[in-house]
Structures are given as structure tokens and as C-alpha cells.
Amino acid sequence: MIENTQKNNKSDNAVRIKKNTSSAISDSVIKRLPRYHRFLSELKKAGVTRISSRELSERMGVTASQIRQDLNCFGGFGQQGYGYNIDILLFEITRILGLDKPKNTILIGMGNLGRAITMHINFETKGFRLLGLFDRKESLVGQMVKNMPIRSTATIDEFCRENLPEVAILCIPKDQAEPVCDQLVKLGIKGFWNFSHYDLAVKYPDVKVENVHFGDSLMTLSYRLESSRKQEI
């Protein structure tokens, strides 16, 4: 393991940070990080200053082993005999997630969903900065949402050359997605938050895609309700 002993002043709450060069972090771990962030934020808000992996594990309903294993993918943030300082750990997870580096973002498709996403999400605290809203419907163009005008999709090229967004949020129907995505990737978009059913990851392997498929999510709930119903009979 390559280690980078950032500060070696032991009495000064030193944090050893592993350079994450060779070993990629598994998806299972990455998906758990936001939940740690959420629980630690709440503990901090509640005025708690330290916590052991055991206590955190009980609150979160996971094993203490898993918490320690997960955190040690990124560095030794705890202290033997003491546990974890919540301020330090929260700071580190925020940094690991990149929430301190806002990424310029545009949103395509201002129907019900795009509108709700725009209004409902606190982008700044999640590592993003929403710069522009686009829709191809000319009747919506010019309308203000969250202090931003809805722009015509015809102006995306111009907007991207000026503002250099690196992330796009896709709230358009599947059948409109392909040409828009081709365009956006050419314009330098590096990541998509994808609410459409268009299978982005297959076509552009280098682009980071996070899918939110409501339908899939609902169907798994349907499955679990059905199967529990069957077991009762």
C-alpha cells in the first residue's frame, strides 16, 4: 500500500491519507459514502463530537467492521481507543466525495421532472453548480425557474462554449436522448445524471453516468410486496 503521511505530528490529530492510485474503490463502498456523510452531518448538527465505529454501526444498521473497512480505503481517520472525531471525518468524506469542488452543470428538459429537480435539489451541497436550464419547447423559453431563464436547446452549443459545463442532467424522453447526448459529449460533458431511459453508459464508456430509473425502483417495490404477500398465504 502506498501511503502518504501528510502530517506526522501524532499529538495533532494527524490523518494518514492513502493515495488512491493503484487500487480502485469498489462501487459498493462508493455507494455507502453518501450515507455516512448524511449520518455524520446529523450527528454534527446534534452537537456530537466523536463516535466509535460500533456506535455508528448500531445507528446505521450495518456492521462496525464494514464501517472501518470502508473508511480505511481512503485513510486512517480514527484513533485507537477513542474512535472518530466527527468534524474531521465529515470533512474528509466531504473531500473524498468532491463536494467541495462544485462542478458546472446544465439541465436538459424542463417538464414536470426537470422542474422539480431544479427546485427541489440543493446542488451546491452535493458538489454541483446548476448554471443553465434548457428545453426544446419554444413556449417555455424565457420562463424563469429558480432565478434562471429556460433557454432554447438551440443555444446549447453557444452556452457550453462560454460556460464550460462538465455535467448534464437529462430529463428528456428516451426517444429524444440520443442526438442530445452525442452533442453534449462532443461539447465536453464528462458526466450525466440520467433520468431518461436511454442507455448512456453503453454508448459512451468514458463518460460517468449515474442513472435514476424511477420505474425500476418502483418495480422492485412491487416485487417485494408481491413476494411477501405470497409467503403469507
Next chain:
Amino acid sequence: MIENTQKNNKSDNAVRIKKNTSSAISDSVIKRLPRYHRFLSELKKAGVTRISSRELSERMGVTASQIRQDLNCFGGFGQQGYGYNIDILLFEITRILGLDKPKNTILIGMGNLGRAITMHINFETKGFRLLGLFDRKESLVGQMVKNMPIRSTATIDEFCRENLPEVAILCIPKDQAEPVCDQLVKLGIKGFWNFSHYDLAVKYPDVKVENVHFGDSLMTLSYRLESSRKQEI
């Protein structure tokens, strides 16, 4: 393995269906079912009548082994030397997911998000029937959304006794969630589609909960963008 040879008429496209009594299906498999459903629906719409696990695997970007393994948790839906009949397979997955048994559903919280969910999701094709919309804000009560009136949360008890919903969609802020959930569980709600950050599953272990945490989803995208940026440097 307990098998239920539903029809044993081999020449008649017989489908062997495994009773899923003892062996619980793993979450990994369940989460993949909606995607199979989605791809098969499209193939059907495109007029394709049969497909081999190999070809489907190439389209979906997974292994053929995984597809066969997944499907065989539920039964033998294919035919050696032929592959899978798309109509039959789609019918079976629809049944397995319980999409053919609509579950009465209510939605609590008609802010931007609740409104978008109501308008945007096709509940009937996902195994649900949306019966009632609720908000505690009296100024919204009576407003029509998708041909339904928004009702006062004060009338939830009465509504549930009359309509017996078994699923609730939670679109309310975390700090309002606890009493509402207590009430709903008492009223017989068996499943939640949870958009709030309230940790339902911990409190009511018998209730089925499917969480949609936008913030968590966005943060994992942030992580992946950050880490790819670091590797480039």
C-alpha cells in the same frame, strides 16, 4: 429444489415454474429484473419474437451466464437450441414483478417533487394504482392534479379506512416523516416508496421500503467525476 411442473406438455411451450418458497431471491437479482423487463418490452415493440441469452447479454452489457442464472431463479423459461420466446419471457417477468396486480397507493406531500412524481410516473404499468394525494398545507387542498383533488392530511385516517391503500409514497421533509409514518403503518400501509431522508427501514422492519435518495445519487456522481479528474493529473 422444489419444482412445480405447471404444465408438462412439452410440445406446448411448457414453462417450468419454481416455487420460490424456501430460497429467497437475492437483492442483486431483484434489482436486475426491471431492466430485463425494459429491454424485453422494447424488443417486443420492435417486433422481435425470440432472443438467446448471448444476444440479450450483448445488448445489455452483461454476461449471458448471469441472464440464465437470474432467470433460472424463477423457472426455466427458455428452450435449448432456441433461446427465449420474448412474449413468454416478458409475461413471466411481468408476473414475477407483480406488475399485473395493481397495489392501491397514496402519496403524501404535494410539493414540487410530489407533484412531479404524480404527473410523471405511469403507475399502472409499474404495478400500482395511485388513489389519493395528500398535503398538510390547507392552501393546496382541493387543487386538482391528474384528475385527483389534493386532500388534507387530516383526512388520511378516513381515506385509508375506506380505500385500504397498502402503499404510500413519501414526498415530505425528513422532520415531518416520523409521525406520518407511524400513522400510516398503523393504518395498514405495507410498503413505502420513500423520497424523504427519514430512515424508515430501521424503525419498521416488517414494512417494505424502497428508498430514492437523490442526494446520495448525485454525490456518487460527484465522487466518480472527482476521482477520474485526479487520475488524469
Next chain:
DNA sequence: TAGATTGTTAATCGATTAACAATC
């Protein structure tokens, strides 16, 4: 110092992939 709790290695468990006999 003694007690507590981490970081880390080893053991276990589960999920994915590979292989192939069965069979359409």
C-alpha cells in the same frame, strides 16, 4: 497503566462467471 477502539489480516460468505451435459 488499563481499557477501548482502531487498522488490518484472515476467514467466511455470497455473487458472478465458466464449463458442459442435457435437450430442443
Next chain:
DNA sequence: TAGATTGTTAATCGATTAACAATC
């Protein structure tokens, strides 16, 4: 029949849990 492809078992891989020495 010969060819194709499934269903299923075995091998591999990865993730989780357990254990414990290190150390605050």
C-alpha cells in the same frame, strides 16, 4: 441428425464479517 442454446453444477472472484495485534 447436427447445431444451438439452455439449465445447472463447479470454479472463481469479490465483498462482508470476524478476529486480533497495534496503539491511543
